[in-house]
Amino acid sequence: MATISNQPASTVVDMDDIQIPIIDFAPFLSGTPAEKHSVALSVTDAFRNSGFLYLKDHGIPPSVVSEIFASSARFFARPQNQKDSLRWTGPESNRGYIATGQEKLAPLEDTAGIGDLRAVSPDLKESIEIGREGAPGMPNQWPAHIDEEGQSFKQTMLSFFETCKTLHMQIMQAIALGMNLPEHFFDEFIDAGDNILRLLHYPPVPKDIFQRQPGQVRAGEHSDYGSITLLFQDARGGLQVRSPKGTFIDVTPIPDTIVVNAGDLLARWANDAITSTRHRVVEPPAPVSAADEGEYPARYSVAYFCNPNMDQVIEALPGTYDEQGGRKYAGIKTSDYMVQRLGATI
Numbered sequence: 001m002a003t004i005s006n007q008p009a010s011t012v013v014d015m016d017d018i019q020i021p022i023i024d025f026a027p028f029l030s031g032t033p034a035e036k037h038s039v040a041l042s043v044t045d046a047f048r049n050s051g052f053l054y055l056k057d058h059g060i061p062p063s064v065v066s067e068i069f070a071s072s073a074r075f076f077a078r079p080q081n082q083k084d085s086l087r088w089t090g091p092e093s094n095r096g097y098i099a100t101g102q103e104k105l106a107p108l109e110d111t112a113g114i115g116d117l118r119a120v121s122p123d124l125k126e127s128i129e130i131g132r133e134g135a136p137g138m139p140n141q142w143p144a145h146i147d148e149e150g151q152s153f154k155q156t157m158l159s160f161f162e163t164c165k166t167l168h169m170q171i172m173q174a175i176a177l178g179m180n181l182p183e184h185f186f187d188e189f190i191d192a193g194d195n196i197l198r199l200l201h202y203p204p205v206p207k208d209i210f211q212r213q214p215g216q217v218r219a220g221e222h223s224d225y226g227s228i229t230l231l232f233q234d235a236r237g238g239l240q241v242r243s244p245k246g247t248f249i250d251v252t253p254i255p256d257t258i259v260v261n262a263g264d265l266l267a268r269w270a271n272d273a274i275t276s277t278r279h280r281v282v283e284p285p286a287p288v289s290a291a292d293e294g295e296y297p298a299r300y301s302v303a304y305f306c307n308p309n310m311d312q313v314i315e316a317l318p319g320t321y322d323e324q325g326g327r328k329y330a331g332i333k334t335s336d337y338m339v340q341r342l343g344a345t346i
C-alpha cells in the first residue's frame with residue numbers, strides 16, 4: 001500500500017518553548033489531495049503554536065526575489081531629498097517613504113509611551129510602503145516621475161505585489177483546510193488585495209550604538225497587525241521572536257525561504273486559536289566579518305503584510321467557539337482595526 005508522507009515539516013528552530021518548522025509548500029501547490037491536506041495541517045499547526053514558519057518551494061523564483069532586493073537597494077541609495085518627496089501619507093492610505101526615526105514599533109500595550117521611546121531610541125531603519133495600486137484616494141508614492149529607474153521600480157514592485165497576493169491566497173487556503181473550513185473560505189475576505197508591500201533598509205550602524213543607547217534596536221519588539229506577513233530577509237540576520245519564556249530567539253535566515261508569520265487580526269479572527277508572536281530586529285549575531293569592524297553592515301528585508309479586505313467585518317471563525325467558550329472579541333471592520341494600530345506607531 002502506498003504511504004503518504006505525513007511529515008512535510010521539520011523543525012529548524014527549537015528553543016525556550018518556541019518551535020519554527022520549515023515547510024515544503026510544493027505538495028500544497030501541485031500534490032495530491034492527501035498531500036495538500038498534510039501540508040495544510042502543518043501550516044495550521046505552526047500558526048497555532050509559534051505563529052511562525054519558514055516556507056520553501058513556495059513558487060516564487062529566487063531570481064524574482066533577488067531583483068526585488070536589488071531594486072530596493074537602488075531605491076534607498078537615492079538622495080534623501082528624492083525619498084523625502086515620496087513621504088508616507090498617513091495611516092489611512094499607509095503608502096510612501098518613512099525616514100529613519102519616524103517609526104518606533106512597540107508592543108500593543110506600550111503605545112502610550114511611544115513618543116518618549118522614539119525620542120531616545122528610534123528604530124534604525126527606513127522603509128517604503130506600497131499598497132494596492134488604484135485604491136481611490138490612496139495613491140502610491142512612486143519615484144516614476146524622477147527617472148527611468150523609478151519607472152522600472154514601479155513595474156517591478158507592482159508585479160511582485162501580485163505575485164505575493166497569489167501566495168497570500170494560497171496560504172490562507174491552506175489555513176482554511178487546516179481549520180476544517182472549505183478550502184476557499186477566505187477567498188472572498190481577501191480577494192481585493194488590500195495588502196502592503198514594505199521594503200526595509202537598516203543602514204550600517206556603529207557597533208557601539210547598541211551598547212551606548214539602552215533599548216536601541218533596528219526594529220522594536222512588536223506583533224504584526226494583519227492576517228499574515230511574508231518576510232523575505234537577506235543573509236545578515238538579526239530577526240528574533242519572543243519565546244513564551246520572554247527570551248528572544250534568532251530566526252536565522254535560510255536561503256530561498258520566506259518567513260511567514262500570523263498577525264494580530266488573524267489571531268483575533270481565529271478567536272486566539274492562532275498565535276501572533278512578537279518579534280524584533282537587533283544587531284546581527286556575532287561573528288561579523290573582520291572587514292566590517294566597527295560597524296554593522298546594512299540589512300535589507302522585504303515584508304508583504306497581508307490583510308483582509310478593508311471593508312470586511314472580521315468576527316470569530318466558525319469552529320473556533322462554542323456555547324462554553326464564546327467569541328472573545330466583537331466584530332471589527334478591517335480598516336478600523338488597521339488605522340487604529342497604524343496610527344499608534346507613527
Ligand SMILES: O=C(O)CCC(=O)C(=O)O
Nearest residue numbers: 200219233239281301303
Ligand atoms: O526586517 C525584518 O526582518 C522584520 C520587519 C518586521 O517585523 C516588520 O516590519 O513588521
Ligand SMILES: [Fe+2]
Nearest residue numbers: 222223224279
Ligand atoms: Fe513585523
